[in-house]
Amino acid sequence: MSARADSRAPAAADVVTWAALVAAVLAPTTVLRPLIDPAAWWSITVAGLAVAGLTLALARPRIRPFGVPSLLAAATGSLAVIAMENPQERWLVLPSPTALTAVAARVRAGLEAISSQAAPVEAEAGLGLVVAAGALVAFLLAEAFAVGCRAPALAGLPLLALWTPALLWNGQVAGAAIAVTIGAFLLVLAAQARPERARGSVTATATTLACAAVALALAVAVVPRVAALDVPRTYTDIAAAGSGQRLDLGLDLRDDLIRGPNSPVFTYTGVSPGELGALHTHTLSDFTGRQWRARSTAEEHIVLTTRLWPTAPDPSAANEEVTFTLPGVPDGRLPLPEMPRVAQTPQAYLPERDELMAQDEGGQSLTLTLVERPDSLDYWRGLDPSTLDRNPTYLDVPATGFEDEIAARAAEVTAGAASPYEQVLAIQNYLRNDPSFQYTTSVGPEHTNDAVWDFLNDGRGYCVQFATAMIVMVRTLGIEARMAVGYLPGDDEGGGGVVRAHDAHAWPQVRFPEAGWVRFEPTPSDRTSTAPAWASDPADAPPTEAPSTTASTEPASEDPTTATSTTAAAAIAGEDTGGSTRGWTLALAAAIVAAAAAAGIVLTRRRDRERRATSISAAWDHALRMLGRSGLDDVDALTPLQVAALGADRLGELETADGAAAIAALRSLAVAMNDHRYGPAGSRATPEQAWRWADQLAAALGG
Numbered sequence: 001m002s003a004r005a006d007s008r009a010p011a012a013a014d015v016v017t018w019a020a021l022v023a024a025v026l027a028p029t030t031v032l033r034p035l036i037d038p039a040a041w042w043s044i045t046v047a048g049l050a051v052a053g054l055t056l057a058l059a060r061p062r063i064r065p066f067g068v069p070s071l072l073a074a075a076t077g078s079l080a081v082i083a084m085e086n087p088q089e090r091w092l093v094l095p096s097p098t099a100l101t102a103v104a105a106r107v108r109a110g111l112e113a114i115s116s117q118a119a120p121v122e123a124e125a126g127l128g129l130v131v132a133a134g135a136l137v138a139f140l141l142a143e144a145f146a147v148g149c150r151a152p153a154l155a156g157l158p159l160l161a162l163w164t165p166a167l168l169w170n171g172q173v174a175g176a177a178i179a180v181t182i183g184a185f186l187l188v189l190a191a192q193a194r195p196e197r198a199r200g201s202v203t204a205t206a207t208t209l210a211c212a213a214v215a216l217a218l219a220v221a222v223v224p225r226v227a228a229l230d231v232p233r234t235y236t237d238i239a240a241a242g243s244g245q246r247l248d249l250g251l252d253l254r255d256d257l258i259r260g261p262n263s264p265v266f267t268y269t270g271v272s273p274g275e276l277g278a279l280h281t282h283t284l285s286d287f288t289g290r291q292w293r294a295r296s297t298a299e300e301h302i303v304l305t306t307r308l309w310p311t312a313p314d315p316s317a318a319n320e321e322v323t324f325t326l327p328g329v330p331d332g333r334l335p336l337p338e339m340p341r342v343a344q345t346p347q348a349y350l351p352e353r354d355e356l357m358a359q360d361e362g363g364q365s366l367t368l369t370l371v372e373r374p375d376s377l378d379y380w381r382g383l384d385p386s387t388l389d390r391n392p393t394y395l396d397v398p399a400t401g402f403e404d405e406i407a408a409r410a411a412e413v414t415a416g417a418a419s420p421y422e423q424v425l426a427i428q429n430y431l432r433n434d435p436s437f438q439y440t441t442s443v444g445p446e447h448t449n450d451a452v453w454d455f456l457n458d459g460r461g462y463c464v465q466f467a468t469a470m471i472v473m474v475r476t477l478g479i480e481a482r483m484a485v486g487y488l489p490g491d492d493e494g495g496g497g498v499v500r501a502h503d504a505h506a507w508p509q510v511r512f513p514e515a516g517w518v519r520f521e522p523t524p525s526d527r528t529s530t531a532p533a534w535a536s537d538p539a540d541a542p543p544t545e546a547p548s549t550t551a552s553t554e555p556a557s558e559d560p561t562t563a564t565s566t567t568a569a570a571a572i573a574g575e576d577t578g579g580s581t582r583g584w585t586l587a588l589a590a591a592i593v594a595a596a597a598a599a600g601i602v603l604t605r606r607r608d609r610e611r612r613a614t615s616i617s618a619a620w621d622h623a624l625r626m627l628g629r630s631g632l633d634d635v636d637a638l639t640p641l642q643v644a645a646l647g648a649d650r651l652g653e654l655e656t657a658d659g660a661a662a663i664a665a666l667r668s669l670a671v672a673m674n675d676h677r678y679g680p681a682g683s684r685a686t687p688e689q690a691w692r693w694a695d696q697l698a699a700a701l702g703g
Contacts, residue, residue, distance in 0.1 A: 011629070014060065014147050016191040018053045021146065021155070024184035025049060025139045027177045028162040032131065041131035044084045048132045049139055052077030056143060061631075066148030070140050077136045085128040103129070138162045142188075152192035156185055251284070251292040251483070251506065253451035257441035257462045262502040265487065266335065269496035270322040271370070273489035276497065277532060278505060278519060279335035280486035283353050287468065289398030290451045292483055300350050302357065306343045310351055310516045313340035313371035322496075323367045329358035335486060335499075338509075338519040338532065340371040354517055373515065375533045380421040383512040385479045394480035394511065397472055400450035407476035409456060420479055424510050424520060427473050428535060431466050431522035439466075439524045463506045463523045470522040471508045480511040484519065488528065616683055619690035620673040623666065623697050630701045640677070644670035651700060662700030665693035 029045060032038075052073040059069035082103060110126025138158040145154035159181060268276065284292045307313075317340075324335060334347075334356040344367045348357040358364060374380070397403045413430045414423040431437055437459045444458030452472045455465045467483055474481040485506050490499035505528070509517040521531040530536065624635060624643070632650050635643045647670075648663045672685035672693075 011061075013191040015057065017146050017152075017188050018056060018143065020184040020187040020191065021139055021142050021159075022049050022053055024142070024159050024181050024188070025135050025162060027180040027184070028159075029131065029135055030177050031163075036127060036131065040127035044081050044128040045132040045135045047084050048077045048081040048136050051080040052136060052139060056147070060147060066144060070144045070148060073143075074136070074140055077140075078133070081129060081132040081136065085126075085132070107133075135162070146188050146192055150192065152189050155188055159185060251464045251468075251485070253290055253455065253461070253465055253468055254443060254446060256443055260501055262500045264327075265499050265501055265503070266324055266326040267493070267496060267498045268322050268324045271320050271496070273492050273497045275320065276322060276370075276489045277338055278484075278486060278488055278507060278521075279337050279499075280354075280484040280507075280509075281331065281333040281335055282355060282485045283509065283517075284483040284485065285393045287396070287398060287472070287483075289400045289449065292464075292468070300352065303349050303351060304346045305349050306346050308336065308343055308347065308349055308354075308356060308368070309340040310354070311340075311514070313342065317374075318372045320370050321367065322370060323365065326358075326364050326366070329361050329364060332358050332361065334358050334364070334366055337368070337370055338484075339373050340516075341368040342371070343368055373518075373534055380512075380515075380534060381419040383419075383421055383515060385420050385510075385512055387513055388480070388511065390478075390480055394482055395475050395478065397475050398450070400448070400453070402448060402450040402453040403476070406450075406453055406456065406472055410473035410476045413473070414477065420477070421512070423477055424474055424479065425535060427470050428520045428522045428531065431470055432524055432531070437466070437524070439527045463527070466523040467506045467508045470520065474508070474510055482509050482511075482517070483507075484509045484517075616672055616676045616685065616687055616690040619687065619694040620669060623669055623694045626694075626698050626701050640670040640673040647697075658696070658700050662697050665696035669693035669697070 026046065026049070029042075032041075055073040055076045056069055059072050063069050063072075085106070106126035107129050108126070110128070110130035138161060141158040142155040145157070146152040163181075282294065284294055286293045286295060313319075322337070326334070336354065336356050347366075348359075349355075350357065356366075397406070410427060414426045417423040417426050439462060440460045441462060442460065443462075443465060444454060444460045447454050447457070451465075452469050455461050455469050471481040471483060483506060486504075487499045488503045488505045490497045490503045505523075508520050508522065510520060511517050518534065519532055520535045521528055525531070620640065627635065627643070627647050627650065630650060632646060635646065638646070644667045647666045651659045651663050651666070668685070669690055672683045672690050675681075675683035675685075
């Protein structure tokens with residue numbers, strides 16, 4: 001077999017390395033199976049890695065610059081992933097602006113699915129692209145380090161990065177997956193172990209240092225962003241089969257918003273979503289400063305009645321009839337509109353909580369007559385909560401040390417209000433309309449032990465934060481308030497509506513004489529549509545009802561768990577802070593790269609001095625290995641002069657710019673080794689001269 005033919009076949013060590021890296025990449029992705037439906041990404045990921053590995057096997061032995069085969073593998077692997085992700089639209093592999101736009105849209109859809117759903121994330125368009133792309137990037141980086149740079153130890157960095165999602169999102173990993181990763185990495189180290197690496201050429205050392213610097217820069221740039229990704233989380237207390245119908249009442253203000261599958265919860269007929277408004281299933285009164293806690297109903301007074309309202313509805317008020325159809329009631333509560341209502345048949349009712357108990361968890365139907373509330377401002381302004389027999393539970397403000405600051409903020413917001421109703425309305429509109437507050441699925445960092453005070457200063461959150469802040473601020477005014485948990489009215493569906501899991505919501509209720517518990521809506525209007533008619537901002541234009549099915553999706557059906565969001569407003573958190581963080585990141589990256597370069601120079605000089613003191617035989621062995629790597633194998637039985645003759649032919653085929661000098665260096669080194677081995681007086685050449693010739697040869701061969 002000729003030297004040229006040998007050079008076109010990948011080395012066995014490299015083939016072993018590629019196979020081991022594929023295994024090392026696939027092992028941590030298996031941990032994602034409980035989090036993301038594997039039907040969306042497993043086969044796509046395997047195919048992408050297989051195509052990329054085949055491309056490397058064909059290109060790496062033929063193309064000398066180590067980065068070019070990696071780019072070719074990235075292109076072919078990406079095309080395979082795109083083609084398999086959506087077989088009906090394989091035209092997306094064509095490099096056109098339309099195709100690129102479509103692929104980018106699918107990637108965004110996949111990221112949105114991961115960030116907005118609770119585990120297990122269902123198979124959706126774009127999920128396969130996201131997961132496969134991450135695996136493909138890790139594989140290509142690891143291969144570039146291990147084979148391209150001949151620095152196999154650095155391949156552990158991208159392999160380690162692959163475990164970040166598994167550890168952050170799941171927290172539980174299979175021992176078998178860890179064992180496969182470790183075993184595969186050790187196999188990579190063994191396959192790429194070369195004795196000459198201990199005394200490599202200056203070029204090889206420089207290449208290794210360059211790869212190390214790139215790896216460090218990537219680590220500094222990528223790791224903080226990986227930690228900031230939206231991630232799917234598992235949750236507790238959900239309905240059977242993940243229907244998302246069970247509302248979690250342990251609302252924690254430090255938790256980010258996670259949504260499960262958007263499955264239907266119930267339907268209704270008789271009124272439109274705009275006429276019906278929000279519906280609560282539970283109310284909460286106990287707040288710790290961070291978390292809402294539900295009380296047991298064991299000692300609650302339950303009455304069997306048709307009047308589902310603390311006071312008798314006005315018989316002269318207009319009314320409408322609505323019928324709810326529920327396929328199941330896993331949390332034992334039926335939905336109640338935020339207005340006086342009367343049931344057709346007696347129901348098990350908790351008047352103190354204003355909650356309606358279900359007969360069982362099976363399918364049920366409920367018909368209610370709804371009585372309109374007064375919407376006259378004069379009526380609401382005339383109500384005085386101080387005349388009520390107030391319950392201290394609904395006035396409690398957690399003693400966190402920041403209750404005075406919250407009270408001062410409430411007093412500032414309500415300055416100029418002429419009545420308790422106007423005070424409450426002022427707080428609602430402050431949270432709802434002030435530009436310093438923004439609806440985000442992630443919450444701000446924890447600065448104090450008071451989650452409400454942190455929210456008032458940070459301004460980021462979803463309905464739980466907005467509602468809780470209003471409740472606590474209202475309580476500082478001596479007005480009773482509590483949390484309601486339920487649903488927005490959902491989508492219009494021909495004479496009624498359908499409510500889905502993503503319509504889950506939370507809002508404050510404030511107690512007024514005659515009116516009872518009254519809903520207010522501090523969550524921004526782009527997430528909840530308009531506020532109730534009795535709580536609308538007088539300065540606003542007449543509202544038009546357009547409920548959003550994806551807005552204000554309070555994760556009541558889940559136990560929200562930490563997951564950062566990329567949609568946080570820089571203006572709220574402070575743009576200077578973000579810029580400062582980026583500046584520190586770049587400075588740190590530059591410092592690390594500079595330190596690595598300096599250390600590399602010192603180590604290179606030390607290694608060079610040590611290497612020059614070694615024998616001519618070591619330089620010759622190094623030259624033989626470099627020739628073997630270029631395709632000139634099985635030369636151990638040849639004399640140095642015979643090797644030089646074959647090596648000269650090989651260097652001539654490469655047609656490199658420094659080929660002539662390399663041929664001369666090889667011949668000089670061969671003569672020195674021949675004299676060293678067979679001459680009676682040994683060689684006149686010094687080890688330093690031998691190593692200079694070996695370095696010239698290595699430079700010509702790309703080592």
